[in-house]
Amino acid sequence: MSLRSRLTTAFLVVVLGPVLVGAVFVAAVMSHLADSRGDALASSAVTTVDSTLGTICERIQASAAVVALSHSSGGSADAIDMAQLVVDRRVVDGVVFTGLQDAGATPSPDVGAEAPDGAWVDCGEAAAYAGAGPIVALGAQAEVQNADGTVSVFSAFRVVDRGFLDRIANVADADLVLLDGRSDRLQVGDVDAGRWDATDAFLPLHIGTVATNVTPMYWTLAAMVFVSGLCAMGLAAWLARSTTRPLHELAAAAERVSEGDLDVRVPVHGRDEVAHLALAFNRMTAQTQAYVNALTASRDQMRGQLGRLGQTLTATLDLDRILEVILDTAMVTAGAEAGVVMLVDVDDADQLRQRAGEGDLGVAQPATIRLGEGIVGSIAASGAPAHGRIVDGVFDGRRRADTEPDARTIVAVPFEGRAPAETDEAGAPRTESGVLGVLVLYNRIAGDDFEPGDVDTLRTFAGQASVAVENVLLHRQAQRLSLTDPLTGLWNYRFMQTSLRREAERARRYQRPSALLAIDLDRFKSVNDTYGHPVGDQVLTELARRITGQIREVDLAFRHGGEEFMVLLPETDADGASAVAERLGRSVAARPFKVNDASGGRELRVTVSIGVAVLGEHADTANDVLAAADEALYAAKAAGRDTWRVAV
The missing domain is CATH 3.30.450.40 (GAF domain)
Incomplete structure (x- = not known):
């Protein structure tokens, strides 16, 4: 191989090698970024859809439960009013009453939208679509045992239609297709989305998200590499053509360059062929140094790009x-x-x-x-x-x-x-x-x-x-x-429902008792009416502190609403729960509550009534044990307050 060929080959390897390696690396990074972004978008969309549907189901369940509770505590009129309230507030589309008879009501005083015919998905503990026809609604039921032995069933529902899917699609920023077997699929968005994922946690949905197309960038990168190659080949040919150099000076200078000394220059003597060789070599080393500096600057720029990648993560x-x-x-x-x-x-x-x-x-x-x-x-x-x-x-x-x-x-x-x-x-x-x-x-x-x-x-x-x-x-x-009460710092109603369902399932599986205490402040309305709500809030806060001071670390205290509190006692039978109720009552009544009102400091005598119910003994479900504890609480109230009663 001639000297010219060797120089040309060496130059192309030095220049094009890093360019090609850099191009492959950049292409790999672009592909990785596109895949990562697609995975992140798809995962976020699926999670958001599942979370949104879960929240909707929880609200449907809560609506059915609160209507049933209103019927249990206030009769059918209160239940109808509560159903109208949750419909007016768009928590649910409608409430269906079954087995409800009242002096002024029809046999089925349904509220809100008419219950659609078709397959409903039950928002219970194991919400799932059984595949029995097109889905028309998400629903949940709550039952109440009437005094005459009959059972009233309250069914809250949300209609599953294009508007329902459209709201979920807007929240998840994705396209949705409902796969429930209907001939004309219910879909929202562009069915040609770049990526599709599926979820069947509550509804069998096909979720579409955008996929990044990096093909144009690949073509641009290839064109840049090709142009760089042409430029490098042209420059290498020009340098090699103008080079004739003695081997001993070329070897000495090349040795220093191979050691990383790009500042080396060959001495120039006269204007003969040796001088021309020296000048050409000096130009080559200068160009190589410029390329190295350019590559260093490119590396720094790449580091900046990778830093921004970290920000997106x-x-x-x-x-x-x-x-x-x-x-x-x-x-x-x-x-x-x-x-x-x-x-x-x-x-x-x-x-x-x-x-x-x-x-x-x-x-x-x-x-x-x-x-x-x-x-x-x-x-x-x-x-x-x-x-x-x-x-x-x-x-x-x-x-x-x-x-x-x-x-x-x-x-x-x-x-x-x-x-x-x-x-x-x-x-x-x-x-x-x-x-x-x-x-x-x-x-x-x-x-x-x-x-x-x-x-x-x-x-x-x-x-x-x-x-x-x-x-x-x-x-x-x-x-x-989001799971705690802002006034008392105790767990809120939402977390109480979740904890009761989990504890009821554990009690059924392992046949171990768990007790629930329903605690209510006696004559709390008179405290608010006499001293004002700020003083009432202080009383509630102090009561919460005394409750937590009398229970174990494994026990859970909740604010059920207003002046009513709940305490869940895992691995506790009726005797153990009674002992805790007795201790809580003494703790509240033993010392007055110190409060600050508009006229200065004041001490209030406060008592509580407590109802005790046990999972596995008085009830088997979360709703039933809650109802049993409430009934025991009413019994304690009826017994003169400042006492406790166990459910029967």
């Missing part, structure tokens, strides 16, 4: 998946062979635990390290980034602990949240300096040391990890707040 709530993506992207960007993301332990704020790991870490179990110990523990405790080489297990005077990865080189960046405290309102564990965790990469590819620029890159990803952790914790806090 924080929109999801799967913390472990987010940390894995952040770690994987950071490793690719910095060229690391392995890495970990370690967070402060929830149960021990002085210990770091691995939440994500990639590559060969050299430890059999997920890495753990005490703050201030070993290499990673010391870096996390200091709160300052660090990078360098580990020699004989020692880095910057810190010796590696046995529980952390063994490596040759390291770069680590601690990350912290917005509030430097041991715990924030969302329950996030932190060190005294506010550190939430640390992002660590090990063993740069080809054995090189990590650079200061890698620290800046990891700061971006560590920041995204911090935001991801706090977003997930804030979401959990919001979920917790």
Whole structure:
């Protein structure tokens, strides 16, 4: 092969090789981004549809239950009024009354929309479509045992039509098709959506979301690579054509270039062929250095793009998946062979635990390290980034602990949240300096040391990890707040219904008793009428505090509504529940309630009446045990108040 051919080949390899590798990498990243975005959109749409349908079913169940409760406590007139209220507020489309007779009512005083004929999906504990024809409604029933021995059934429903699907599709930002066997499918949106997923939690739905088409970007990238190749080939041919050079000077200069010294220049003597060779070689090295600088700038730009990728990942709530993506992207960007993301332990704020790991870490179990110990523990405790080489297990005077990865080189960046405290309102564990965790990469590819620029890159990803952790914790806090009563801090009615159903199922399965206490303040209306609602709120808050002070950690206290409270006692029979009721009554009546009204401090004598019912003895379902406890509470009221009674 001639000298010209060898030079041309070498130039093309040096220039086009990184271009092709970069193009393949960019194409892979684009494909990954498109797939990740499609998966995230589809998962979010399915979750939103399931959650929305679940909320609708819960509201239907609650509507049927509250109408039944109104009938039980106030008669058919109250039940009709309550049914009209939930229909007027668009909680349900209609309520069907069965077995209800009253002096002024028809045999079936239905409220709201006419009950449609066809298949209904029951919103009970095992809501599912049995596949028996087109679905026309979602419904739920509540039964009440009348005094004359008859049973009144109250059926609340929502009509399943195009408008119903359209509202769910708007919430989920997706296209929906109802697969219930009808010839003319009920659908909303564009049936040519890019991706389809299915859910049958409550309704057999086909869910369509947008799919990103990256084919035009592939063609653009291919065109850019092709043009770059043509330009490189033209330039290589021009340089090779103008080059004739003695082998000894070419070998010496090439040797220095191969060592990474792109500043080398060949001496120019005169204007003969040797001088022409030197000038050409000098031009070639200058061009190569320019290309290297351009590639470095391109790498920095790619790092910025990957940083924005990390920001998009924080929109999801799967913390472990987010940390894995952040770690994987950071490793690719910095060229690391392995890495970990370690967070402060929830149960021990002085210990770091691995939440994500990639590559060969050299430890059999997920890495753990005490703050201030070993290499990673010391870096996390200091709160300052660090990078360098580990020699004989020692880095910057810190010796590696046995529980952390063994490596040759390291770069680590601690990350912290917005509030430097041991715990924030969302329950996030932190060190005294506010550190939430640390992002660590090990063993740069080809054995090189990590650079200061890698620290800046990891700061971006560590920041995204911090935001991801706090977003997930804030979401959990919001979920917790949605299940608690804002005045007393006790669990609310919604969580009570869920807990009762779960405990009823557990009691049926394992034949173990669980008791329910219904607690009501005696003559609480007179407190509000005499001293005002602010004083009444203080009484309710103090009552909640005394209730929680008399029960176990495993027991659950709820505010049922108004001045009525409920306490669920797992693994407790009637005798045990009676003892708790006696203790609660004494705790309330023993000491006056100190309140502040407009005229200053005041002490109020308060008593409570308590009804006791036991799952497996007085009732087998959540609604039945609630009704039994209420009946026992009314019996305690009738017995003169400030006492308790067990259901019969």
